[in-house]
Amino acid sequence: MRMARARPVAVGDGQGTVRLADVAAAAGVSSATVSRAFNLPALVREDVRARILATADDLGYVAHGAARALASKRSRTLGAIVPTLNNTIFARAIDAFQRRVEERGYILLLTTSEYDQQREWERARAMVERGVDGLMLVGGQHDPRLLHLLEVTGKPFINTWTANRGAEHASVGYDSRALSNLVFDYLVGLGHREFAVVTGSSSHNDRVAGRLLGMADAVRRHGLAIPPARMIHRRYSIDEGRCAFRQLAASGPLPTAIVCGNDILACGVLFEALAAGIDVPGRLSIMGNGDLDIAAHTSPGLSTVLTPKVEIGNWAADYLVACLEGREIDLPPELPVTLVLRGTTGPLSA
Secondary structure (H helix, E strand, O other), X not given: OOOEEOOOOOOOOOOXXXXXXXXXXXXXXXXXXXXXXXHOHHHOOHHHHHHHHHHHHHHOOOOHHHHHHOOOOOOOEEEEEEOOOOOHHHHHHHHHHHHHHHHOOOEEEEEEOOOOHHHHHHHHHHHHHOOOOEEEEEOOOOOHHHHHHHHHHOOOEEEEOOOOOOOOOOEEOOOHHHHHHXXXXXXXXXXXXXXXXXXXXXXXXXXXXXXXXXXXXXXXXXXXXXXXXXXXXOOOOHHHHHHHHHHHHHHOOOOOEEEEOOHHHHHHHHHHHHHXXXXXXXXXXXXXXXXXXXXXXXXXXXXXXXXXXXXXXXXXXXHHHHHHOOOOOEEOOOOOOEEEOOOOOOOOOO
């Protein structure tokens, strides 16, 4: 299978070629006004500041302090922006990423986006201003301003948790659509025909969107359908999983299988089902996603999908360091996922 080849990046291309005076000239203001817009924004009229910031964005200008720090074109700092640290799936990948880059003499600057593209863009810009050499991002959907900033400043970056095959930018992860097909094929093979889905929002989350497309593929291929009342979107927490189960139970007869977007939601569904006296898996099968530590310690143990968290972190680190050192590296088209079958799934009872 053909591997995607990473291109060495000329670190700092564009960085240092745009000066504060250039922004001032393009925006039609004085250099002192540009300086105040960045450092004392309350002293600059809002419309003038907006024009200055837009001009700075277009030119790829970042704060002078970062330019000084990047005089050598290297800070030996790498940035990572993940949606949240409440989900240990991301924490595992970040831990692997950090260990790997530290082995090569880099340090990590970490922040979260809260699943918000505006916040991701703002925090990416702040990281660039502080002189990071490259960025690890999550997913393949980002604010166009973020991609423009990275392009004009010559910063290497890698998208994670999304397969590299056919991707526009360097990526490492797995095929979310194929993951859902794997899960549904397994459950249909056990005899299940009535499904519900409990997952996060697909807004600004291409991983959820991919899994939902895979679910649609699978149910259509098997001649099935999932009613809208059985498609539930919740925030990722155990309490939200419990609420989702109560919502399902109140909407009509339960399905025979519930597929959850991650193990945290699945645990909430499981705990509420057991509290309601539901036989799991005799009456109801429950499938998680991620294979978090808790999955092996529920009773019954949670069936789930092992995703390549550590491998994603390692590959992301290796890619960025290789770019910064002018080396080429082959990224895999996609990483494998594996069903981990425990006690919450079983054949459909007669």
